Structures are given as C-alpha cells and as structure tokens.
Amino acid sequence: MASTVLQFRDVSVVRDGNSILDGVNWSVASDERWVVLGPNGAGKTTLLQIAAAAMHPTKGEASVLEEKLGKTDVFELRPMIGFASTAMARKIPRNETVIDTVLTAAYSVTGRWNEEYEEIDTRRAQRVLSEWGLEGFADRRFGSLSDGEQKRVQIARSVMTDPELLLLDEPAASLDLGAREELVGLLGGYAASAASPAIVMVTHHVEEIPKGFTHALLLAKGGIVAAGPLAEALTSETLTEAFGIPIELTESNGRFAARAN
Numbered sequence: 001m002a003s004t005v006l007q008f009r010d011v012s013v014v015r016d017g018n019s020i021l022d023g024v025n026w027s028v029a030s031d032e033r034w035v036v037l038g039p040n041g042a043g044k045t046t047l048l049q050i051a052a053a054a055m056h057p058t059k060g061e062a063s064v065l066e067e068k069l070g071k072t073d074v075f076e077l078r079p080m081i082g083f084a085s086t087a088m089a090r091k092i093p094r095n096e097t098v099i100d101t102v103l104t105a106a107y108s109v110t111g112r113w114n115e116e117y118e119e120i121d122t123r124r125a126q127r128v129l130s131e132w133g134l135e136g137f138a139d140r141r142f143g144s145l146s147d148g149e150q151k152r153v154q155i156a157r158s159v160m161t162d163p164e165l166l167l168l169d170e171p172a173a174s175l176d177l178g179a180r181e182e183l184v185g186l187l188g189g190y191a192a193s194a195a196s197p198a199i200v201m202v203t204h205h206v207e208e209i210p211k212g213f214t215h216a217l218l219l220a221k222g223g224i225v226a227a228g229p230l231a232e233a234l235t236s237e238t239l240t241e242a243f244g245i246p247i248e249l250t251e252s253n254g255r256f257a258a259r260a261n
Contacts, residue, residue: 002029004066005165005198006051011060013046013222020046021057022222028215030164033191033199035209037234038219039243044202047219048085048167051200053077065164082158082197085169089154094143098134098153099125101142105160125160132156132186148179152186159190168201172208180208188212206234206249206256218242236261 006028013021021043028034036044049055053064053074062069067077092101102125129137132152137145142153151171158166171187172180190196191212203209209230216233218225219242226238239247239258248261 002031004028005030005064006200007061007063008050008057009061011050011057011062013043013050013055014058019222021050023060024222024224026217026224026227028165028198028200030198031194032215033196033213034201034215034217035213035230035234036200036202036217036219037204037206037239037242038225040204041221042219042242043222044219045169048169048200048202051165052081052083052167079161080164082161082163082166083169084151084154084158084167084171086173087169089150092142094141096142097138098129098140098142098145099138101153102128102157102160105157125156128156128160129153131190133182146179148175148183151175151179151183155187164197166197166199168199170202170204172203172205184208184210206239206258209234209256211254220244 004027006026008024008026011021011024012019024047036047038044046055050057050062050069051064053069056062056069064077065080099122103121126138129135132155134149134152134156137149137153142150145153155168155171158168172183175183187201188210189212191199191210199213201213214230215228216230217227218233218238225242226233234249234256236247236249239249246261247258250257
C-alpha cells in the first residue's frame with residue numbers, strides 16, 4: 001500500500017520580503033513519479049530544497065517521509081533522500097574516482113577520506129553504475145567525464161543508499177540531444193520499476209519528461225497552477241497559464257513536446 005512521502009500544507013517561503021512560495025498544498029505518494037515545471041523564479045528549486053529537508057518553510061507545515069520539518073532530526077532524515085543537482089555536483093572533487101563518488105553517498109559526504117566500506121557496499125556501487133550505463137567507469141576521475149556521464153554518476157550516487165525519495169534538479173540540463181535521450185531513457189526505465197522510490201524531478205522542458213512519470217506540478221510566481229495526474233495537470237492550457245504565453249503541447253508515444261502557438 002502506498003504511503004505519503006511528501007506533504008506540504010499551506011507552505012510559504014519569504015526571503016527579504018519577497019514571496020518565493022505562496023500557500024502551497026501538495027502531497028506525493030510512494031508510488032508516484034512527479035515532474036515539476038514552471039518558468040525561472042517560479043519556486044521550483046526552493047520546493048525541492050524543502051523536500052530534501054535542506055530548508056524549512058517560513059509558514060505552513062512540511063512533512064518528509066512522515067517526519068515534520070522542525071520537529072525531527074534532519075541529519076537522520078537526509079540519508080533516506082536521494083538528491084542529484086548541479087549544486088551537489090560542484091561539491092564533488094574533480095579528482096575523485098567514480099566508484100568513490102558513488103560510495104561516499106553511504107556517509108553523506110563528498111570526497112573520500114577515512115571512511116571504511118564493506119565489500120557489499122562496493123558491489124552495490126558497481127551494480128548501480130552498471131544500471132546507469134557506467135560499466136567500466138569505476139576508476140575514471142569524475143572531472144574527466146562528459147556532462148552526460150557526470151549526470152548519470154550523480155544519479156547513481158543518489159540511489160546508492162536505496163532512498164525512499166529521489167529528488168532530481170534538472171538532470172538533463174546542458175546535455176546534448178544524444179546524452180539527453182540516453183538519460184531520459186534510463187530515467188524512464190527506472191521510473192517504471194515498482195521497486196523504485198517516489199521521484200520528484202524539476203525540469204524546464206516537457207521534452208525531458210521520461211516515460212513512466214505519473215504526475216505533474218506546474219508552478220508560477222510561487223503558487224500552484226496545476227497539480228495531479230499527468231494527463232490532467234499537463235495541458236496546453238496549464239502550460240500557457242504557467243509560462244504566460246500561448247503554448248501548444250503535443251504527445252507522441254508517451255513523450256511530450258511544446259512550442260509557442
């Protein structure tokens with residue numbers, strides 16, 4: 001039976017008098033895969049920071065994995081959350097090997113130091129690398145990888161600890177067409193597995209939504225434009241409202257495209 005992994009109740013975030021999120025009510029179940037869309041400044045990254053237990057709301061209540069933020073030890077909570085983002089990638093030493101980049105997720109650190117890992121950890125890291133198309137990359141240096149390879153290593157790292165919630169902040173950003181399609185295909189296969197955790201992925205482009213995703217959340221100016229099952233929440237009308245220009249959405253074989261109408 002599905003459980004609730006995220007629950008936002010009237011969540012607002014205010015910085016320097018500016019409202020970043022405004023009265024957001026939203027919930028995510030353990031068997032759901034959400035895409036979060038919206039223009040720059042809509043509040044997407046802030047939403048993800050709260051979901052990652054890295055930020056508390058200014059007002060309202062946020063629960064992550066059934067733990068209320070502000071009344072739980074976030075240092076015990078965070079290892080149960082997989083998080084891949086450009087900001088996280090910047091913390092990974094460029095000379096770190098790929099296998100150590102993935103292994104260090106077990107200690108929630110970036111950069112191998114004096115931690116000790118068991119053989120079972122190494123085997124799991126190697127299996128995760130294989131699942132994300134990174135066979136033979138274990139001894140490569142993180143800084144020597146292409147953008148697409150680095151993105152896949154970040155995701156492999158984020159699932160290393162078998163999280164209950166996976167958060168992806170623009171995983172396909174900056175990738176060329178081939179690398180994007182390779183990553184979107186891998187994400188689609190992962191999302192389709194019943195064994196995978198709940199997933200929340202932020203993106204700017206509907207073309208990056210993998211098959212297997214079930215729900216969409218559209219934000220604009222810190223508020224919700226639409227939220228719910230993909231077919232209901234992601235439409236030409238909701239995209240037009242969120243982005244402020246007429247947009248035509250098309251769908252073919254489970255993939256989407258959008259253009260100004």
